[in-house]
Amino acid sequence: EPEVTQTPSHQVTQMGQEVILRCVPISNHLYFYWYRQILGQKVEFLVSFYNNEISEKSEIFDDQFSVERPDGSNFTLKIRSTKLEDSAMYFCASAAESNTEAFFGQGTRLTVV
Amino acid sequence: DQQVKQNSPSLSVQEGRISILNCDYTNSMFDYFLWYKKYPAEGPTFLISISSIKDKNEDGRFTVFLNKSAKHLSLHIVPSQPGDSAVYFCAASDLGNTPLVFGKGTRLSVIA
Numbered sequence: 093e094p095e096v097t098q099t100p101s102h103q104v105t106q107m108g109q110e111v112i113l114r115c116v117p118i119s120n121h122l123y124f125y126w127y128r129q130i131l132g133q134k135v136e137f138l139v140s141f142y143n144n145e146i147s148e149k150s151e152i153f154d155d156q157f158s159v160e161r162p163d164g165s166n167f168t169l170k171i172r173s174t175k176l177e178d179s180a181m182y183f184c185a186s187a188a189e190s191n192t193e194a195f196f197g198q199g200t201r202l203t204v205v
Numbered sequence: 206d207q208q209v210k211q212n213s214p215s216l217s218v219q220e221g222r223i224s225i226l227n228c229d230y231t232n233s234m235f236d237y238f239l240w241y242k243k244y245p246a247e248g249p250t251f252l253i254s255i256s257s258i259k260d261k262n263e264d265g266r267f268t269v270f271l272n273k274s275a276k277h278l279s280l281h282i283v284p285s286q287p288g289d290s291a292v293y294f295c296a297a298s299d300l301g302n303t304p305l306v307f308g309k310g311t312r313l314s315v316i317a
């Protein structure tokens with residue numbers, strides 16, 4: 093069964109460093125998303141991506157964040173200068189259409205120290 | 206601003222009985238609702254969905270009910286099994302025009 097895969101599963105980084113979280117969405121999906129979940133809190137939307145551009149982003153997704161689909165299969169989230177409060181589980185998701193269910197990856201646990 | 210609310214953080218049910226998980230929403234533009242299940246250290250897994258043109262959708266042991274006038278939906282699991290123990294998230298969107306908005310989740314424990 094097709095699935096969304098994310099790497100790495102766990103990333104530890106020092107405050108101020110750049111991190112890139114990688115995702116391979118389901119191959120025939122066109123809509124891509126990043127969500128995050130801070131420990132003990134709800135799953136929060138970060139950004140959606142369609143047709144090689146950001147279609148929507150939340151207040152969380154500030155200038156420190158960027159997304160890219162560099163090669164038609166990977167979908168990456170970059171955090172330029174990590175802060176302690178960026179520590180969270182980051183989930184990538186993809187959907188075939190905008191009004192269908194999104195399928196989530198296993199998540200990357202980002203720990204900023 | 207919680208547009209999607211799951212007011213019960215946890216629920217315990219005996220194996221074989223019915224589990225009822227509730228969700229309320231405030232945004233009247235929402236017209237597509239989903240339930241996701243999440244195990245520890247895994248991503249949310251899609252369970253079942255319902256669009257606003259229906260008031261019930263059933264898939265095996267899982268049934269979702271939608272009451273648009275009350276802005277309320279519920280997930281029924283019957284019979285509940287120990288493997289159903291997980292956190293259940295309610296999510297909603299506006300026909301794909303908005304990204305999914307999640308509730309805080311309800312932790313279901315099914316006791317053998």
